[in-house]
Amino acid sequence: xxxxxxxxxxxxxxxxxxxxxxxxxxxxxxxxxxxxxxxxxxxxxxxxxxxxxxxxxxxxxxxxxxxxxxxxxxxxxxxxxxxxxxxxxxxxxxxxxxxxxxxxxxxxxxxxxxxxxxxxxxxxxxxxxxxxxxxxxxxxxxxxxxxxxxxxxxxxxxxxxxxxxxxxxxxxxxxxxxxxxxxxxxxxxxxxxxxxxxxxxxxxx
Ligand code: ADP
Ligand code: MG
Ligand code: MG
Numbered sequence: 001x002x003x004x005x006x007x008x009x010x011x012x013x014x015x016x017x018x019x020x021x022x023x024x025x026x027x028x029x030x031x032x033x034x035x036x037x038x039x040x041x042x043x044x045x046x047x048x049x050x051x052x053x054x055x056x057x058x059x060x061x062x063x064x065x066x067x068x069x070x071x072x073x074x075x076x077x078x079x080x081x082x083x084x085x086x087x088x089x090x091x092x093x094x095x096x097x098x099x100x101x102x103x104x105x106x107x108x109x110x111x112x113x114x115x116x117x118x119x120x121x122x123x124x125x126x127x128x129x130x131x132x133x134x135x136x137x138x139x140x141x142x143x144x145x146x147x148x149x150x151x152x153x154x155x156x157x158x159x160x161x162x163x164x165x166x167x168x169x170x171x172x173x174x175x176x177x178x179x180x181x182x183x184x185x186x187x188x189x190x191x192x193x194x195x196x197x198x199x200x201x202x203x204x205x
Contacts, residue, residue: 001097001147005203006062007051012199014044020195027188031175035076036188043074043082059097063090077173078189081113081126082196088112099147103137110134117172124168124175124182126189132161133197151201158197162190 017024017040025037050069056062067087070079092105110130119125136157140150163186170182173189 001059001099001102001204003056003059003062006059007056008203009200010044010047010051010062010066012203013196014041014048016195016199016202017041017044017192020191024188024192027186027191030185031170031178031182032188033076033174036078036192039074039076039078040082040192043070043079046073058095060090060093060095063087063093066090077117078126078192081117081189084112084116085109085130099137099145099150100141103134103141103150106134106137119172122168123172124165124170124187124190125172126187126193128165128168128187129158129161129190129193129197132157133193148201148205151197151204155194155197155201158194162186162194165190 017037021037021041023037024040025034028034028036047066047069050065051062054065056065063086067083067085067090070086071083073079074082086109088111089105089109092108094101110127113130114120114127117125117127119127121127121131133154136154137150140153145153165187166185167183169180170176170178170187175182175187
């Protein structure tokens with residue numbers, strides 16, 4: 001997995017988020033403040049600019065640029081949270097990047113967001129999509145599955161994880177203020193996390 005693949009990952013993520021911006025914002029309108037789609041769209045537009053300007057030389061540098069840009073440029077909770085995922089990944093990753101190395105770095109990213117957000121699986125947040133994706137990657141590594149299939153499985157796990165937030169009651173973030181009224185809606189951050197994984201699977205295939 002080389003630098004170009006990582007740059008393509010975030011360019012594709014920017015495209016998918018742009019396409020789904022209104023859906024993400026509608027999800028956030030139901031249980032938050034209706035800005036998730038615009039927050040991430042703006043953040044990822046800045047990410048693409050930063051990647052074009054800095055021309056990173058390694059996957060670690062791509063992730064550091066992405067993380068720092070999201071932390072600086074996204075106003076909402078999701079900016080620092082996603083920023084921490086990608087920065088932690090970048091710190092852990094070593095070139096040349098193997099699937100096992102990527103999986104271990106992704107796990108560190110999930111740990112970072114769980115720590116920063118004090119969120120766990122089942123709290124109805126982005127963790128509910130990211131953690132199952134991480135687990136799918138770890139299983140793929142254990143089973144000796146190829147990169148493409150591993151990333152497909154991670155994307156599927158993230159999508160299923162996002163859908164699984166629908167019946168949950170939110171325990172973290174703005175949606176938690178709604179109490180039981182948060183039940184019955186997909187978490188916007190889990191939905192966007194699934195887009196990040198879909199983008200990666202798409203560029204790797
Ligand atoms: P804001 O809530 O500040 O408007 P966004 O709308 O951009 O920020 O992002 C909301 C998403 O951020 C939620 O759907 C959830 O997935 C995620 N989120 C919020 N708080 C937390 C937290 N403490 N831990 C993990 N994820 C969180
Ligand atoms: Mg919001
Ligand atoms: Mg907001």
